[in-house]
Structures are given as C-alpha cells and as structure tokens.
Amino acid sequence: MDKVKLLQQCSEYFKSNHGFHRVLVKIKDRYKALGKIGGTIKLNNLTLEEKEALTGFLKKNYYKDSVSIKVDKFQEALKDTPFEKLDLIEVLEEYFGENIVTKKAEIEKYERDKEKFFSEILDELRGTKAYEWLEFVLNGKENAYRIIAQRYNQDRVSLKADLIITSKGLNSLPFFYNKSERLALFASHISKNPHIFDDNSECGKLLLNGIVYLLDEKYPQNAEEKAELLYRVGLIKDEISNFTICSGLLAYKDGRIHGGWEGFYNTYEPLQVSLWNLSKVQRIVSPKKKVFVFENPAVFSEILHKTSREKPALVCTYGQVKLASLVLLDKLVKDGVYIYYSGDFDPEGLAIADKLKSRYDQSLILWRYNKGDYYKALSKKRIDDKRMKKLKGLKNKSLISIGKALEETGCAGYQEMIIDELIDDIKTI
Known part of the structure; x- marks a missing residue:
C-alpha cells in the first residue's frame, strides 16, 4: 500500500474514535512549541x-481523571500498529488537514x-525626510513604533496606504518652503481628504509623530501643544477660534507697518488677533520694548481704560494661554521685547506663570509675584486639596515660595485686588 493511502487510513482510524482528538490536539501544540516530537502532555x-x-x-x-503522557511514547505506540512506517508529524498533518509549522518557523x-x-516602503521613500523618520522608528523602536507594529498585525494593507500618505x-510640510497653510487644506492637497490628518485619525497620529521627530521635540500632551507643534511646521489649526487680545502693538508685513494693526494702535483700542492673522505678519513690535501681559480679561479692560494716555503695550491671555498668545509673545521676544506677566494667585495661575517663565526665561519678568502682593490680593475663596496638588509641579523658586504661602492660608489671591499697584507700575516702569 502506498504512503498516501496509508496516511488516509491512519487519519480515518483516529477520526473514527473521538477519544483521540484531545490527545492529538495537545501533541500538535507541543510539537509547535518545541519544534520537535517530545515533551509531555497533560489531560x-x-x-x-x-x-x-x-x-x-x-x-x-x-482509567483515571487526569493523566500525563510522554509524546515519544505515543509515537512508539504507533510503531506497533499497521501504520508503523508513518511519521507522527505526517499523521498529524493528515488528521488536521494542514501543514503544521513550529512556533519558531512561524516567528522567522x-x-x-x-x-x-x-x-x-522605505525603498519608495529613499532620500526623503519621511525615509529618515521611518528608518528611525523601525530601527530604534521609538516614536510611532508601537502604533505601526500594532497596525501591521491588524491590517498591513491600510497601514501601507497610511504610511505613504503620511510620508507625502x-x-x-509648509515650513520647508517658508509658508503656512490651513491643516484641512494641506490634507486635501496631500490626499483629497480634508480630514485625513484630524486629531486621533490614524494618519493624524502618524504625522504628529513624524513632526516630533523632525523638530526633535517631545510628543504633545494636550490640544494646545499639538496646535503649537503643527504651527511650527507651517500648519494652522483652528485659525479663527484660536485668538488673543492686545493693544499698543504694531505688526509688519513685507517690511511695512500693517494698516489694520496701525489703526488700532493709533486709537488705542483692543485688537482681537487670530492665529491666522498672526501667520500673515513677519514682525510684531512694542515701541517701548516692553509688554504687560494679563491673565484676567476684567483686569486687562480696566488697565486699558486707565492707561489711555500712556498707551502701553498690553496683552490678555484669557486664562490658559492659547497658541495665538504664545505666537504673539514669541514674535515680541524675537524683536527684543521684555514681557511683564501678572496672573492670579491660585494653583492654575501659578502654573501658567511657571510655564511662561520656563519658556521665555530672562525675557519674562514675573510681575508682582511676591508674598506681599499675594497677601494684598488675598481673598476668602478656599482652594481644595485636589487643586493644591498642582503646586507640586512648580519649578520657579519665586513661584514655589508663593505656592507655600498659598498652602498656609488655603485661599486664592486675585489680580483685581492689586490693580492700582499694577497701574502705577505701568506708568513708572
């Protein structure tokens, strides 16, 4: 009898008796794990x-509830049957109707x-920035490696398409050509889909990781940091809703004073400037080389009203500093302007001041940030323990000192209480 028929008969023999099925499944699994016939199985x-x-x-x-069987004993028992010439692996493959591959072979x-x-994919990208990024990711297993590895296992066809789009x-990126472009429009040019690089889209996450690599930055932790990272490579997101308020500043476009900014400067009226507006000017200047920045819009409005004769340069960030405010301040610092920053004496306000001081260093003066000012601004509003924990993240020594005073009193302090001192400073600094 030829081997093929013998294998078929052997397979039928085991299939005809369901008592063998669990044993053969266990033997197959053991072989795949070990890469050879051997070991022990338990039932x-x-x-x-x-x-x-x-x-x-x-x-x-x-005739026991649980048994252990050495696999080689099962193979030896096969030799005492009409199927003695058959290899156990061949029998298993015939029985299961598949080519049994060891785990090692599968991994290889x-x-x-x-x-x-x-x-x-790399061959298609050779000689480009995207090639450098993807090679870095694959070799170092950093950056977007986890995303790419997971998607490779899930759907490599769509992964390839997304990597090509992201690489394109x-x-x-507009900053390679000293230009800026709306993110949605850029996405349309790249893929004919304006949402391809949206937040949490697959290509959006890959693109952000690529930008992180190109700029040698850390991955952004919030929406504002993402927007800033995109802005740095010439991609503008939320260009209208992301704005800041200022007065007493002039902007230059193509070497000339921007007419719109000049009009608001001359009338000393507050100007609402969007991220898109900021992307269209090259320079922003303060004629007196200083700018007074406020967290609180009510304080900003009052000081604007009471300093109309002096016409100081003022900026209002509206609490958490949006990207538009950062871009505005970046341009001012680049022009040699000193920032005087004043905010509320609460955990959130101190955290904002701390971040700004870290960003602008010697170009930013923490204005009215001492214990005396805090006690003058002190209110009866209690700060809960959850908010107090935010003080642990402070880095600046002056702010840490105020943070300790905050912990001692348990109450916040507000700019409105020291507004007269702020106005006097503006008139004399």
Whole structure:
C-alpha cells in the first residue's frame, strides 16, 4: 500500500474514535512549541471514550481523571500498529488537514515578511525626510513604533496606504518652503481628504509623530501643544477660534507697518488677533520694548481704560494661554521685547506663570509675584486639596515660595485686588 493511502487510513482510524482528538490536539501544540516530537502532555477530566482509546492504544491503564503522557511514547505506540512506517508529524498533518509549522518557523517567517514589507516602503521613500523618520522608528523602536507594529498585525494593507500618505505629508510640510497653510487644506492637497490628518485619525497620529521627530521635540500632551507643534511646521489649526487680545502693538508685513494693526494702535483700542492673522505678519513690535501681559480679561479692560494716555503695550491671555498668545509673545521676544506677566494667585495661575517663565526665561519678568502682593490680593475663596496638588509641579523658586504661602492660608489671591499697584507700575516702569 502506498504512503498516501496509508496516511488516509491512519487519519480515518483516529477520526473514527473521538477519544483521540484531545490527545492529538495537545501533541500538535507541543510539537509547535518545541519544534520537535517530545515533551509531555497533560489531560484533565478524561471522558470514558478517552480512557478506553488511550488504554487500548498505549497498552497501559488510563482509567483515571487526569493523566500525563510522554509524546515519544505515543509515537512508539504507533510503531506497533499497521501504520508503523508513518511519521507522527505526517499523521498529524493528515488528521488536521494542514501543514503544521513550529512556533519558531512561524516567528522567522513573520519577521521575514515584516522586513520585506517595510523595506519596500522605505525603498519608495529613499532620500526623503519621511525615509529618515521611518528608518528611525523601525530601527530604534521609538516614536510611532508601537502604533505601526500594532497596525501591521491588524491590517498591513491600510497601514501601507497610511504610511505613504503620511510620508507625502511630512515631505511637503509648509515650513520647508517658508509658508503656512490651513491643516484641512494641506490634507486635501496631500490626499483629497480634508480630514485625513484630524486629531486621533490614524494618519493624524502618524504625522504628529513624524513632526516630533523632525523638530526633535517631545510628543504633545494636550490640544494646545499639538496646535503649537503643527504651527511650527507651517500648519494652522483652528485659525479663527484660536485668538488673543492686545493693544499698543504694531505688526509688519513685507517690511511695512500693517494698516489694520496701525489703526488700532493709533486709537488705542483692543485688537482681537487670530492665529491666522498672526501667520500673515513677519514682525510684531512694542515701541517701548516692553509688554504687560494679563491673565484676567476684567483686569486687562480696566488697565486699558486707565492707561489711555500712556498707551502701553498690553496683552490678555484669557486664562490658559492659547497658541495665538504664545505666537504673539514669541514674535515680541524675537524683536527684543521684555514681557511683564501678572496672573492670579491660585494653583492654575501659578502654573501658567511657571510655564511662561520656563519658556521665555530672562525675557519674562514675573510681575508682582511676591508674598506681599499675594497677601494684598488675598481673598476668602478656599482652594481644595485636589487643586493644591498642582503646586507640586512648580519649578520657579519665586513661584514655589508663593505656592507655600498659598498652602498656609488655603485661599486664592486675585489680580483685581492689586490693580492700582499694577497701574502705577505701568506708568513708572
């Protein structure tokens, strides 16, 4: 009898007795794990059919609830049957109707396929910034590696398409050409889909990781940091809703004073400036080389009203500092302007001041930030423990000192209480 028929008969023999099925499944799994016939398998809660099949085949008493069987003993038992010329692996493959591959072989094939997959993509990108990024990710297993690895295992076809689109975006970032562009419009040019690089989209996450690599920055932790990172490469997001308020400042476009800014400067009226407006001017200046920045809009409005004769440069950030405020201040500092920053004496206000001081260093003066000012501004509004914990993140020594005073009193202090002192400073600094 030829081998093919013998294998078929052997397979039918085992299939005809369901008592062998669990044993053969265990032997197959053991072989895949070890890469060879060997080891021991364990069976619990044996059925009567399994007990009879094993006892008869292995010629040993297996009328027990749980048993351990050495795989090579099963192979030896096969030699005492009409199927003695058959290899156990061949029998298993015939029985299960599949080519049984060891775990080691599966891993090796997986790695070969993976290397080929990414090599083909890299070949398409060779000589580009996207090539440098993807090579860095794959070699260092950093940046977007986890995202890419997970998606490779889930759907490598869509992953390849997204990597190509993202790479096209990285290689076409507006800042390479000293330009700026709305994110949605940029996305349309790259993929004909204005939402392809939206927050939390697959391509959006990949693009952001690519930008992080190009700028050698840390991955952004919030929406404002994301917007700033995009702005730095010439991509403008939320260009109208992201704004700041200022007065007493002049802007230059193409070497000339911007007419709109000049009009508000001459009338000393507050100007609402969007991120888009800021992207259209090259310079922003304060004629007196200083700017007074306020967190509180009510304080800003009052000081604007009471300093109309002096016409100082003022900015209002409206609490948490939006990207538009940062871009405005960046441009001012670049022009040699000193920032005088004043905010509320609460955990959130001190955290904002701390971040700004860290960003602008010697170009920013913490204005009216001493214990005396805090006690003058002190209110009866209590600060809960959850908010107090935010003080632990402060880095500036002066702000840490105020933070300790805050913990001692348990109450916040507000700018409105020291508004006269702020006005006097503006008139004399």
